[in-house]
Amino acid sequence: MEKQLGKNRNKVERPGSGMEKKIDLLTEQKLYPFLSEERQKTVICLDCVDSTNTYLKRLAKEGAKEGTIIIANEQTAGRGRLGRSFQSKKNTGIYMSMLMHPKGALENISEITAWVAVAVSKAIEQVTGVKPGIKWVNDLVLNGKKICGILTEMASEGESGQVKYLIVGIGINVNNHKEDFQKEIQNIASSIREATGKFISRVELSVAIIRELDLLCQRWPDEKEKYLQYYKEACVTTGKEVRIIQRGMERIGVAENVTEEFHLQIRYLDGTKEIVSNGEVSVRGMYGYV
Ligand code: BTN
Numbered sequence: 001m002e003k004q005l006g007k008n009r010n011k012v013e014r015p016g017s018g019m020e021k022k023i024d025l026l027t028e029q030k031l032y033p034f035l036s037e038e039r040q041k042t043v044i045c046l047d048c049v050d051s052t053n054t055y056l057k058r059l060a061k062e063g064a065k066e067g068t069i070i071i072a073n074e075q076t077a078g079r080g081r082l083g084r085s086f087q088s089k090k091n092t093g094i095y096m097s098m099l100m101h102p103k104g105a106l107e108n109i110s111e112i113t114a115w116v117a118v119a120v121s122k123a124i125e126q127v128t129g130v131k132p133g134i135k136w137v138n139d140l141v142l143n144g145k146k147i148c149g150i151l152t153e154m155a156s157e158g159e160s161g162q163v164k165y166l167i168v169g170i171g172i173n174v175n176n177h178k179e180d181f182q183k184e185i186q187n188i189a190s191s192i193r194e195a196t197g198k199f200i201s202r203v204e205l206s207v208a209i210i211r212e213l214d215l216l217c218q219r220w221p222d223e224k225e226k227y228l229q230y231y232k233e234a235c236v237t238t239g240k241e242v243r244i245i246q247r248g249m250e251r252i253g254v255a256e257n258v259t260e261e262f263h264l265q266i267r268y269l270d271g272t273k274e275i276v277s278n279g280e281v282s283v284r285g286m287y288g289y290v
Pocket residue numbers: 050051052053054075077078079080081082084086094095096097148149150151169170171172
């Protein structure tokens with residue numbers, strides 16, 4: 001029998017209440033009662049791993065089933081976009097990867113990352129009552145600071161270029177304190193706990209994410225309009241001054257809109273316009289460009 005998720009509109013954390021030391025370990029024993037028997041077969045929970053994406057890539061090569069999910073309490077070599085590392089402190093965040101074999105043209109596949117940002121945002125909203133903003137293209141933010149990043153990696157069939165499989169990796173700062181982040185990123189990274197003042201059940205949030213990812217797979221690619229609308233409403237990049245860094249070149253402009261393909265339409269200071277589909281976009285905010 002699958003357990004129902006309770007709402008985690010839990011008490012506000014007060015110093016000395018004991019909640020600040022609470023650790024809710026992610027284990028299969030804790031997750032499985034909330035998942036159907038069929039789903040339990042493809043959700044693997046690890047205590048510590050180099051990177052859930054790397055681990056799942058190994059399983060994918062050995063023929064792992066579509067939908068296989070790896071979740072870990074800690075990563076020793078968590079990877080981010082653009083070759084960066086992703087700080088993955090023990091027992092504070094959710095480090096999760098899912099194997100997908102999505103149908104559709106290669107160019108549409110890149111939209112999956114944006115769909116995943118929507119799915120994770122919905123799960124966070126369901127569990128915590130707060131709706132994160134989406135910083136184009138795939139960062140989730142609360143109070144202007146990053147709380148979640150997504151790394152999508154793809155393997156394609158040699159000559160044909162067909163997508164063999166996709167690994168979507170999600171890293172969420174859930175219960176981290178400010179000191180848990182390295183000094184250099186303390187101004188730009190935060191956690192859901194820091195933003196809401198509430199201890200968040202990682203078990204509850206992980207289950208909500210798994211459910212949203214499963215719904216995403218059922219809805220892909222037909223229900224694009226709904227994901228696009230949610231994305232546009234949540235996008236914190238539009239209407240802001242942005243700095244575009246591409247091939248080592250920097251340009252300043254204003255993000256005008258998110259296109260049907262989840263790309264960003266930019267108007268530069270000289271009036272010219274460009275649609276940006278990759279590269280790095282920084283939004284001007286309280287702490288300069290983040
Ligand atoms: C980014 O913000 O640059 C993307 C970060 C993605 C981190 C997640 S954590 C789970 C999965 N495993 C990894 O090594 N990276 C992704």
